[in-house]
Amino acid sequence: MRPPPRATEYEYVDTVNLNLLCCICYCPFIDPVSSPCGHTFCRLCASAALSSAQTCPVDRAPLSLAQLQPAARVITSMVEELQVPRGALEVHVEECGHGLVTCEVCQSAVKNKDIEAHATECPGSTVTCPDCREPILRSGFSEHASICQEATMSCPHISHGCPWEGKRRLFYSDHKSSCPFEAIKGFFILNDQKMDALTRLNMTLKSEISDLRTEIAILRDAPPVPVPAAFLPPIVEETADRMGQLLLDTDLLRGELMNINAGFSALEMRQDVALLNETARLREEMHSVRALCQAVQSQLLNFALDRRKETSSNITSSVLTSTFNALAGSSGDSGNTTGNASPPLSAKKGSAARPVVPGRSDSSTGTKL
Template identity: 30%
Template structure:
């Protein structure tokens, strides 16, 4: 998996679908022509002998190096130096990073090449180390050589506790000097103290590492909280930070007019406080929605009852109208029958009168 920070967003075709980073040692499958980082695909095959993309059977024998063009494309991606957090601002192609770290980077760890010194430090501190330590050692050696030439040839001994601060350097042998050395009586304390200091130093390094990890975690959490607040909008802020329109909408019952839905939005403790957590706000909203749902259900039932009553009333009115229409129809039928009877009577009388006239 690549640990580089890329200057520009890499092409999606150069991203490994397993580690989601640009290919490192790209490897292509012969069976399905999919490309992965070699380390990633080997780790995947150790868990399951299937291609991570299409789940087809796959073994290590089916792997081969990717096309040289793909290797060139990923090697030519611009990356930042791995010591960028320490201050190195160098950017170059990914394939030249090892040369930069080996020969140029001022923040890379190097070993002092002076004979007898294997101390590790950053490259930018190497010259200062040589000047302060080894140049002074050379001067001290020259002074000692001069003193030996000027002296009477007597051999000078150093105290075994020289490392902890004893300045003695003279003709007495260490065994003779230790009888009067003030550090000899403290050697047990010095040993235990040195052990404790080493342990404390190690713990301090571990604690610093943990603090760095925690700081990075806090930074990630702050960014995530900022994203959550941005997504939540006004729900993530107190009422004093809300816009005027939302402040008016969230005011108590004494500062707003009564409306038809006020009974379904009871005032809770969270609504009376100036600030509240998101959980309290969501709980208040849930209670309001439950009340509103109950109100809507009650209003629906009332509407159904009113509709049923109105339907019955309209049915009764329709039956009454039908009865009236039936009565009118019967009256019209009687009138028509009466009229037809009169007409038939007239026709009969007219026929009878004509017969009498002929006679």
């Protein structure tokens, strides 16, 4: 696509009004835009000027490209009425902003002046999901947003009091199976259906009562029908009977409405009580499971302590046995060496040495051997 034409590329047949000249290029406007301070420029001229300085080229007031707005319709109409020589018609047709061009992405026909805006909303273009960072077609972005596993969502039972909020994948993998409101979802559905039915019935009864009240007000405000004196007095019995019937119907409807309201309040109270009972039951089950887990944990801890004590006792017995055997062996070797060197003191005195028996006490010394 060719770039937009510049104002200097056109030659006009008639003299151009000075109010239609751009303050930057001093040529008639091409795609005019206006600033908040009231000055009008060509779009290309304003973009080029603001790229070097963020101020209005006329009064130097602060100005940015985002603040530029399309010029007033009267200015655009006056510019479009300017005539150029017929020789420039072919060039104008190629560069006319109202000409149709085909989008290379979605193959739809778009006006030449709208092609840039179409690029930001083209259904065939690709956008990146802000949650999962996956490239998605713009036309399918809404559907993807409703099923994206990385998107943040609230629990479907948020209207019933569940405060959970997190990733969609965590809802299906973790929260859905543990949500206490999911177990009584059917109860909520039935409750909502009954509530809708009662609401519709209530609205119908209110509408009927309103119609009856309107009819009664009309009858009360209606002027009396003039009756000529020559005629018999009007028959008021039928009117009185009808009024009495209407009042009776109104009282009956009012009583039915009060009964419905009372039943609705009682139903709401029963539902609240049922919900509280179910919540208490679930809480008790959670406490029971927690107590069972603590008991199992305590048994495992006692079992580990018993195993540790048993292992420590076995090790101590093995060490004592080895030590006793070592001491017994060293005592035997020492006795043999002493017997070969010199006789004991009791042998020198002519008394026989008594054998030492483990576990018995010496009667002379009282020492347990």
